[in-house]
Amino acid sequence: xxxxxxxxxxxxxxxxxxxxxxxxxxxxxxxxxxxxxxxxxxxxxxxxxxxxxxxxxxxxxxxxxxxxxxxxxxxxxxxxxxxxxxxxxxxxxxxxxxxxxxxxxxxxxxxxxxxxxxxxxxxxxxxxxxxxxxxxxxxxxxxxxxxxxxxxxxxxxxxxxxxxxxx
Numbered sequence: 001x002x003x004x005x006x007x008x009x010x011x012x013x014x015x016x017x018x019x020x021x022x023x024x025x026x027x028x029x030x031x032x033x034x035x036x037x038x039x040x041x042x043x044x045x046x047x048x049x050x051x052x053x054x055x056x057x058x059x060x061x062x063x064x065x066x067x068x069x070x071x072x073x074x075x076x077x078x079x080x081x082x083x084x085x086x087x088x089x090x091x092x093x094x095x096x097x098x099x100x101x102x103x104x105x106x107x108x109x110x111x112x113x114x115x116x117x118x119x120x121x122x123x124x125x126x127x128x129x130x131x132x133x134x135x136x137x138x139x140x141x142x143x144x145x146x147x148x149x150x151x152x153x154x155x156x157x158x159x160x161x162x163x164x165x166x167x
């Protein structure tokens with residue numbers, strides 16, 4: 001029974017960490033929506049800290065599962081192994097598993113939304129760059145008087161071709 005209590009404690013730690021990650025990713029999403037790119041460096045540093053926390057928790061989970069003889073099993077498989085006599089613990093683990101699943105789904109949805117926003121921003125930037133590089137150079141002289149002057153130059157060029165060469 002104590003074995004499964006340790007598993008539940010680890011699941012609860014994951015839930016707390018997922019809450020922090022969801023909040024963090026929502027802040028990041030808002031910054032991306034508001035085009036506050038200067039905040040991205042700050043987010044990268046904080047994200048690295050969360051990655052380290054996740055790795056540490058993964059290591060703790062793996063070590064605990066190995067020690068308890070349930071190495072390589074999923075939480076669902078572990079819950080299914082609990083005997084009927086320990087039904088209250090089974091219900092607690094099931095509840096924690098459901099909460100963790102919901103939090104994980106929320107996290108993945110936010111990550112997907114962030115990716116979509118970033119893809120849209122990149123597409124906009126690519127389209128802008130393409131438009132700039134494909135645009136023909138515009139003449140500095142584009143006013144109405146410049147057009148009249150250019151027409152007069154064309155007329156003068158045509159006339160000069162037909163001038164007599166006898167002097």
